[in-house]
């Protein structure tokens with residue numbers, strides 16, 4: 044083909060536009076806030092007996108407490124556990140509760156001494172008898188409350 048036509052073709056060819064360089068995503072992700080309950084797991088010291096049990100309880104449910112009492116306080120040596128045995132609660136210095144079946148100890152300690160069967164603050168682990176008391180605590184007096 045004649046050079047003039049070739050020149051015309053070249054000049055009429057569209058000039059390629061530069062390919063836009065993709066902008067890297069530089070949006071910083073907010074720092075992940077660990078919830079206080081994970082940083083400060085609620086650990087309740089066992090107060091059963093004469094204060095020699097220094098085990099921190101992590102299961103405050105009636106079943107968990109019963110398991111702990113069976114394993115550490117009513118061992119098969121001398122003072123074995125028996126669901127129908129009756130005895131006094133030995134939690135803390137003084138407990139007003141009447142004699143009860145051993146199988147009731149866990150529920151009793153959970154409900155009376157730990158209030159773990161009630162509402163529980165997810166941040167500090169404190170127990171509350173009512174949901175509105177817990178809500179007020181979380182809004183005000185909880186030591187781990189978020190600002």
Ligand SMILES: [Zn+2]
Nearest residue numbers: 089091096115
């Ligand atoms: Zn104990």
Ligand SMILES: [Zn+2]
Nearest residue numbers: 132134138140
């Ligand atoms: Zn008691």
Ligand SMILES: [Zn+2]
Nearest residue numbers: 164166167185
């Ligand atoms: Zn709290």
